[in-house]
Amino acid sequence: MKITRSEVAHVAHLARLTFREEEMEKFTSQLNDILLYMDKLNSVDTTGVEPMTHATVLHNAFREDVVKPSLANEQSLANAPDPRGEFFRVPKVIE
Amino acid sequence: MELYSLTIHELQGKLRAGEVTAADILASVYQRIDQVEDKVHSYITLMKESAQAQAAAADAAIRSGDIGALTGIPIALKDIYCVQGFTTTCGSRILHNFVPPYDATVVEKLRAAGAVFTGKTNMDEFAMGSSTETSYFGVTRNPWDLTRIPGGSSGGSAAAVAADECIAALGSDTGGSIRQPAALCGIVGMKPTYGRVSRFGLVAFASSLDQIGPFTKDVEDCAILMNVIAGYDPRESTSVNLEVPDYRSFLSRGIEGLRIGIPREYYIEGIDPEILASVQQAISVLEKAGAKCVDISLPHTEYCLAVYYIVAPAEASSNLARYDGVKYGFRSQEGRDLLDMYKQSRSAGFGDEVKRRIIIGTYVLSSGYYDAYYKKASQVRALIRRDFDEAFQKCDVIATPTSPTAAFRIGEKTDDPMQMYLSDIFTISANMAGIPGISVPCGFTGDGLPIGLQFLGGHFQEGTLIQAAAAYEKAAAMGALIARHKQAKMNFL
Numbered sequence: 247m248k249i250t251r252s253e254v255a256h257v258a259h260l261a262r263l264t265f266r267e268e269e270m271e272k273f274t275s276q277l278n279d280i281l282l283y284m285d286k287l288n289s290v291d292t293t294g295v296e297p298m299t300h301a302t303v304l305h306n307a308f309r310e311d312v313v314k315p316s317l318a319n320e321q322s323l324a325n326a327p328d329p330r331g332e333f334f335r336v337p338k339v340i341e
Numbered sequence: 342m343e344l345y346s347l348t349i350h351e352l353q354g355k356l357r358a359g360e361v362t363a364a365d366i367l368a369s370v371y372q373r374i375d376q377v378e379d380k381v382h383s384y385i386t387l388m389k390e391s392a393q394a395q396a397a398a399a400d401a402a403i404r405s406g407d408i409g410a411l412t413g414i415p416i417a418l419k420d421i422y423c424v425q426g427f428t429t430t431c432g433s434r435i436l437h438n439f440v441p442p443y444d445a446t447v448v449e450k451l452r453a454a455g456a457v458f459t460g461k462t463n464m465d466e467f468a469m470g471s472s473t474e475t476s477y478f479g480v481t482r483n484p485w486d487l488t489r490i491p492g493g494s495s496g497g498s499a500a501a502v503a504a505d506e507c508i509a510a511l512g513s514d515t516g517g518s519i520r521q522p523a524a525l526c527g528i529v530g531m532k533p534t535y536g537r538v539s540r541f542g543l544v545a546f547a548s549s550l551d552q553i554g555p556f557t558k559d560v561e562d563c564a565i566l567m568n569v570i571a572g573y574d575p576r577e578s579t580s581v582n583l584e585v586p587d588y589r590s591f592l593s594r595g596i597e598g599l600r601i602g603i604p605r606e607y608y609i610e611g612i613d614p615e616i617l618a619s620v621q622q623a624i625s626v627l628e629k630a631g632a633k634c635v636d637i638s639l640p641h642t643e644y645c646l647a648v649y650y651i652v653a654p655a656e657a658s659s660n661l662a663r664y665d666g667v668k669y670g671f672r673s674q675e676g677r678d679l680l681d682m683y684k685q686s687r688s689a690g691f692g693d694e695v696k697r698r699i700i701i702g703t704y705v706l707s708s709g710y711y712d713a714y715y716k717k718a719s720q721v722r723a724l725i726r727r728d729f730d731e732a733f734q735k736c737d738v739i740a741t742p743t744s745p746t747a748a749f750r751i752g753e754k755t756d757d758p759m760q761m762y763l764s765d766i767f768t769i770s771a772n773m774a775g776i777p778g779i780s781v782p783c784g785f786t787g788d789g790l791p792i793g794l795q796f797l798g799g800h801f802q803e804g805t806l807i808q809a810a811a812a813y814e815k816a817a818a819m820g821a822l823i824a825r826h827k828q829a830k831m832n833f834l
Contacts, residue, residue, distance in 0.1 A: 249704065253704075254700065257700050257703045257704045257707060258700060260703050260707065261658060261662075261687075261699045261700060261703040262662075262665070262680075262683040262684050262687050263684060263687055263688050263691075263696055263699065263700070264684045264685070264688045265688070265696075269693075273696075273697065273700065276697065276758055277697070277700060277701065277704075279758075279759055280650060280701060280758065280759065281701075281704075283646075283647060283650075283759060284647045284650070284651060284714065284718075286643070286644060286647045287644060287647050287648070287651075287717050287718060287721055288717075290641070290644060290717075290720075290721050290724065292717060292720035292721060292724070295720040295721075295723050295724060296720070296723060297716055297719030297720050297722075297723065298719055298720070298722045298723035298726060299549060299719055300549050300579075300775075301535035301536070301549055301550070301726075301772075301773075301774065301775025302534075302535050302536045302579070302581060302775050302800065307578035309575070317442055317443070321442040322442075324440070324442065325438070325439055325440060325668070325669030325670070326667070326668055326669060327666060327667070327669075327670070327671075327672035328672065334667050334668055336667055336679050336682065337676055337677075337678050337679050337681075337682050338678060338679070339678070339679045
C-alpha cells in the first residue's frame with residue numbers, strides 16, 4: 247500500500263474535505279493505483295537537475311505602487327453567501 | 342448553405358459585401374442551437390438576449406464602416422472565463438451561482454474586436470477531465486455520435502463548433518483540454534505558448550500549465566482568433582511582452598523544406614491502429630507537399646503522465662483552496678462551526694474527480710512526501726523540456742497523433758481514473774514544456790469518427806504551427822472530406 251486509509255483521512259482534513267465511509271474505501275484504492283504509477287519516476291536519474299516550476303523564464307513582475315480603480319464594496323460582496331453590511335459573515339469561531 | 346455552417350472568414354466576406362447582417366448570422370446560429378442543443382448539450386448558459394444586442398451593435402458598426410477583426414461573428418466561451426454579469430460556473434456546483442463583476446482579458450479583447458457571445462459552454466469540473474463527463478451540469482455528447490464523449494475538458498466548446506452551434510469558440514488547455522476535444526470532434530484547436538495569451542479572468546486550475554486558445558472550423562479561422570487574443574497583459578504577470586506577428590501571414594507560406602520531426606516515442610503500441618494509419622498517411626501527404634521528415638527522439642516521453650499527475654494536482658490543491666463558502670459560491674448550511682462549514686461546503690461543492698486531485702495534490706506537497714513526489718516530478722519536467730529544446734535543433738515542428746483513440750463511449754472510463762488520464766498521453770508534454778501545439782483533422786475511422794493530427798512547435802512558434810497545419814489542410818483537401826462526412830454522419834442532428 248502506498249497510502250493508507252488513515253493517511254487519506256489526514257490529507258482530507260488538511261484539504262478541508264470529508265468523505266463518507268464507502269467513498270473513503272474507493273478513494274484510497276484509486277489513489278493507491280495512481281501513486282503506484284508515479285513510481286515510474288524513480289527510474290529517472292535526476293542527479294543535479296534543477297527542478298522546473300515554470301514553463302518560461304519568469305521574472306518578478308514589478309509595478310509602481312499606485313492606487314488604481316478596484317471593485318466597490320457592494321460588488322465584492324455581491325456573490326457572498328452571507329454578507330452583513332461591509333463584511334463577510336461566517337459561523338462562530340470562538341465559543 | 343446555412344450561415345451557421347460557414348467559417349469566420351467566409352462570413353466576413355458576406356458581411357463586408359452586405360449580403361448578410363450580423364443579426365442574420367446570429368439568427369441562423371440560434372436556429373441551429375434550437376435544433377440540436379437538446380441532443381448535444383454544448384452549453385451551460387445561453388446568452389441570446391445580450392448576443393442580439395451585440396449583433397445589432399455590430400450591424401450599426403458595419404453600416405458606419407467600422408469593421409473589427411470579429412465584428413458580428415458568434416463565438417462561444419468555455420464557462421471558465423469571467424464574463425461580467427453572466428454566471429461563470431467552471432462546471433462546478435461550488436461556483437454554480439458565481440456572477441463575475443468583471444470580464445476576463447480574452448473576453449475584453451473579443452468584445453473590442455466586435456464578437457457576439459452565444460453563451461458559456463460545458464466543461465469538466467474545473468477543467469479536470471478528458472471527456473466532459475465530470476461537469477455538475479451533465480454530459481456533453483459528441484455530435485458525430487451521440488453515444489460518445491466529445492473529449493475534454495473543453496468538450497462543450499468543441500462540440501458547439503462541430504455541431505455548428507457557434508462559428509468558433511475559446512477553450513483552455515492544461516494537459517490537452519483544447520487539442521484532444523478538437524481531435525475527437527473533427528475541428529482545429531490550438532494551445533498557444535505559455536505566456537502568449539493573458540489568463541486574467543480565467544479560473545485557475547494548474548497555473549504553470551494553463552493556457553487559453555481557440556477552437557475553429559479551419560486553420561485560417563484559428564489564425565484570425567489568435568490575432569485577437571494573443572499579447573501581453575500587465576494584469577497577468579506570466580504573460581510575455583513579446584511582439585505578436587500577424588498569424589494570417591503564415592497561412593499560405595507552404596511547407597517546402599520545412600523539417601518535420603517524427604518522435605519515435607509517440608508511435609507506440611497502444612495507439613488504435615486506425616489512428617496510427619491515418620497519422621502516417623498525413624505524414625506522407627506532408628512529404629509530398631515538400632516537407633522533410635526527420636526521425637527524432639523525446640526520451641522522457643513515458644514519464645510525462647506521471648509528472649503531470651503530480652504537478653497539476655499539486656497546483657490545483659493550492660488554487661482550489663480559495664473555495665471556502667465565504668466570499669462567493671456554494672455554502673453548505675450543515676456546518677457546525679467555521680472549520681466544519683469549510684469541510685461541508687467543499688465536500689458538497691466539489692465532485693469526485695476534483696476531490697481526487699485535491700487529495701493527490703495535498704499529499705504530494707505534504708511534509709515527508711514533497712521531495713519524493715513534487716520535487717522529483719519538477720526535475721523530470723526539466724528533462725522533458727530539455728528533450729524538446731534538443732529536438733527543435735533538428736526540426737521546425739513535430740508531428741504526432743493528438744489522441745491515442747477516437748472518441749470513446751460515454752461512461753466507458755468514468756470508473757477508472759488511470760485509463761481516463763491515458764487519453765492525454767500525447768498532449769501533456771506540450772504543457773510540461775510550455776510549448777504551443779495545434780490539432781487539425783486528418784481523417785476518419787471506419788465508424789466515421791474524426792481523427793486528429795498534432796503539430797508541436799518551439800516557444801512562440803505559433804506561426805510555424807499555423808503554416809504547417811494550413812499547408813496540410815490544403816494538401817489533404819480536408820475541408821471537402823469533413824463536409825462529406827458531416828453530410829453523411831451528422832444528419833441525425
